[in-house]
Amino acid sequence: MPPDSFRTGLAELFDLAASGRLKVAVGGRFPLHEASEAHRLLEERRATGKVVLLP
Template identity: 70%
Template structure:
């Protein structure tokens, strides 16, 4: 992965199972996002009626970042 300049990221689901921990974790995420310390890469934006195309993009691994469905 290093040779191709790639990285792997993840998160723990366990804290989300406890309501108090969930509140604290989400609060921290929102604070980081609001301050600009957390950057989210949007790989594609699709209208809700294009959800099938968005799913194909993900399945075919043609997306980089998050794929967002818009109402």
């Protein structure tokens, strides 16, 4: 994909996210000090959706 097409697609993706029309399934939120548990969840394939690490 040429760089201009990539930029256009990425801009559209961010617009969808900013408008709330793009829904992302979050399977878990973990404080950074529990990152090992978040990784374990991923390694064991128990995560449904994205796993988010929080500062």
